[in-house]
Amino acid sequence: MPGERRVRMGRIVGVSGVRGWVKLESWAEPRLAIFDYQPWLLETGPGEFRELRGARGREQGKGLVAELPGVADRDQAAALIGTPVWVPRAALPALPAGEYYxxxxxxxxxxxxxxxxxxxxxxxxxxxxxxxxxxxxxxxxxxxxxxxxxxxxxxxxxxxxxxxxxxxxx
Known part of the structure; x- marks a missing residue:
C-alpha cells in the first residue's frame, strides 16, 4: 500500500443502532456505489490506513448506513466517527476516452x-x-x-x- 494512489470516497459521520452500524457520507455517484469499491482504507491516523473488506450497507432516510466487518457494537462504531474512507485508485472502473476522475x-x-x-x-x-x-x-x-x-x-x-x-x- 505505500505509494499506492488512493481516492477519498467518503467518511463515517455517526452511529446507527447498537450493533455497530455506522452512518456514512458518500461522495460516490450514485452514493451507494461506495460499496462497489473495495477494499476500503480507513484512515486511522496521518498516513496510517486500516484495510477493510466486505463493508455493506443501504440507504436510510437521507443518508447511508453501513455494517463494517469487525465492528460489533455502538462503542466501536462511535470510535470511528470522523474517519475518512479511501479506496485504492485501481478499484475505480476505467473511463471512456476524454473522461476523467x-x-x-x-x-x-x-x-x-x-x-x-x-x-x-x-x-x-x-x-x-x-x-x-x-x-x-x-x-x-x-x-x-x-x-x-x-x-x-x-x-x-x-x-x-x-x-x-x-x-x-x-
Missing amino acids: WTDLEDLEVVTVEGAALGRVSHLFETGAHPVLVVRDGDRERLIPFVPGQYVRSVDVDDGRMVVDWDPEF
Whole structure:
C-alpha cells in the first residue's frame, strides 16, 4: 500500500443502532456505489490506513448506513466517527476516452495554449453548470471552468499536463 494512489470516497459521520452500524457520507455517484469499491482504507491516523473488506450497507432516510466487518457494537462504531474512507485508485472502473476522475486531474501542470505556465491543479469543485479547476501557483489562485473544447484544450494525465485557453493575467 505505500505509494499506492488512493481516492477519498467518503467518511463515517455517526452511529446507527447498537450493533455497530455506522452512518456514512458518500461522495460516490450514485452514493451507494461506495460499496462497489473495495477494499476500503480507513484512515486511522496521518498516513496510517486500516484495510477493510466486505463493508455493506443501504440507504436510510437521507443518508447511508453501513455494517463494517469487525465492528460489533455502538462503542466501536462511535470510535470511528470522523474517519475518512479511501479506496485504492485501481478499484475505480476505467473511463471512456476524454473522461476523467477528478483525482486524476489534481496536481497536473496547467499551461496556456501559448505555453505560459499557470500552476498546478489543486482541486476541483462543482458549480452546477460545470466543474471548476482551482489552479495554484505559489500564492496565486486561478479558477478556470473545466469545459473541454472551450477552455480546456487538452488533458494528458500520463504526461501530467493540461493545456487551457485562458488569459494568464486573469
